[in-house]
Amino acid sequence: MSLLQRHTRMTFRCCLLLALAVFLVFSCGEENLAARGTWYQLANGNVNEVMVPSVLTDVEMKPWPLQNRISDIVMFNGKPACLVSGFGIFIVSENPSENRIVVHYDEDIFSGRTATMLQPHFDSVFCHLYRDAAFGLEPAKTPGNREFCFAKVTFDQSGETVFQVFPSTVQMENKAWQAVVAFPFDAQSVALQLKLSERDRTQFAYTLFDLEKATDEIKDHDWFFSCYNVQDTQGVIPGDGILTQLFSEIIGIVGNEKPVTIHLVVEDQETCVKRRYGYQSGETAGKQTEYISIPVAIQGSEYVAMFPDGLMITVSTAKNREIHRGRLPELPEGCIYSDFVIANDFYAVVWEQVDFYKVGSSGLFLTARKILQ
Numbered sequence: 397m398s399l400l401q402r403h404t405r406m407t408f409r410c411c412l413l414l415a416l417a418v419f420l421v422f423s424c425g426e427e428n429l430a431a432r433g434t435w436y437q438l439a440n441g442n443v444n445e446v447m448v449p450s451v452l453t454d455v456e457m458k459p460w461p462l463q464n465r466i467s468d469i470v471m472f473n474g475k476p477a478c479l480v481s482g483f484g485i486f487i488v489s490e491n492p493s494e495n496r497i498v499v500h501y502d503e504d505i506f507s508g509r510t511a512t513m514l515q516p517h518f519d520s521v522f523c524h525l526y527r528d529a530a531f532g533l534e535p536a537k538t539p540g541n542r543e544f545c546f547a548k549v550t551f552d553q554s555g556e557t558v559f560q561v562f563p564s565t566v567q568m569e570n571k572a573w574q575a576v577v578a579f580p581f582d583a584q585s586v587a588l589q590l591k592l593s594e595r596d597r598t599q600f601a602y603t604l605f606d607l608e609k610a611t612d613e614i615k616d617h618d619w620f621f622s623c624y625n626v627q628d629t630q631g632v633i634p635g636d637g638i639l640t641q642l643f644s645e646i647i648g649i650v651g652n653e654k655p656v657t658i659h660l661v662v663e664d665q666e667t668c669v670k671r672r673y674g675y676q677s678g679e680t681a682g683k684q685t686e687y688i689s690i691p692v693a694i695q696g697s698e699y700v701a702m703f704p705d706g707l708m709i710t711v712s713t714a715k716n717r718e719i720h721r722g723r724l725p726e727l728p729e730g731c732i733y734s735d736f737v738i739a740n741d742f743y744a745v746v747w748e749q750v751d752f753y754k755v756g757s758s759g760l761f762l763t764a765r766k767i768l769q
Contacts, residue, residue, distance in 0.1 A: 658677065702733055
């Protein structure tokens with residue numbers, strides 16, 4: 397056998413072995429991702445179970461108000477509830493043997509609307525919805541052909557789902573007003589910012605919407621932004637030593653090498669109101685600042701924080717405030733973990749593909765807590 401033939405055969409064997417190694421790495425990687433939990437991906441108005449998340453699914457990148465994406469996730473009657481823009485609500489069952497995703501949808505209410513906030517209220521949930529005229533969305537068909545700011549979804553004992561819509565006082569006077577911003581003020585009410593876009597000017601109005609009475613009270617600009625603004629704590633949260641300890645750990649991980657703004661988003665266990673605490677890291681003068689939003693979930697004695705890359709930090713009061721780290725599976729390039737809740741023995745985690753203000757693929761990951769522990 398000539399030297400050239402030997403070299404050719406050796407090269408072929410090396411290429412074959414390399415291809416086999418690459419295949420095994422990717423196969424093991426996918427098996428590892430799948431073994432660690434259950435993945436769901438939104439596609440064409442459906443919630444599909446997938447082996448692993450993939451950005452190869454034909455999901456066009458769109459501005460976030462136009463995309464079918466999970467915009468909020470909360471605990472409702474002991475189960476994770478997800479609000480999806482243009483789609484509706486789906487509830488996650490705790491029993492893996494059941495159909496884990498139960499969808500609640502009304503086309504006249506949800507289609508063509510941006511959803512931003514989900515607020516539990518006794519046996520119902522309130523969804524904040526609006527139609528963003530800036531993106532050219534046509535008015536959706538609505539009951540009575542009127543605009544509204546909330547859809548109330550009630551689950552009665554017979555298993556039926558009842559949908560109701562409620563306008564703001566401002567919208568009752570002029571249906572062209574859109575409630576573009578909403579956030580829980582307390583367990584009973586929601587703060588609203590409404591916008592009226594006209595050819596020569598844009599007007600804003602602010603109200604406090606009472607969920608029980610389904611009416612709202614007119615407020616002013618200063619009141620609204622005093623409620624909405626992030627509390628600049630610089631890492632020290634008065635009255636909560638555990639949360640301060642967790643924040644300190646997060647700041648240490650992020651470091652001070654580059655300018656970073658950290659927002660710690662903490663949901664109150666009783667009221668479901670999300671509080672935001674801010675911290676500015678590094679020198680910001682003349683430099684581009686990175687923004688990191690870190691949700692925190694609290695269950696019993698455990699405080700759990702999640703980074704966008706899947707790093708999980710846990711502080712437990714039952715274990716002398718010991719700090720533990722875990723990590724969610726690595727996502728495809730361009731994807732992040734954005735929010736999560738703790739449902740007894742498992743995490744329900746929202747993931748999505750992002751590019752600045754645009755979103756592509758998105759979905760939910762369910763994984764047992766013991767795997768990360």
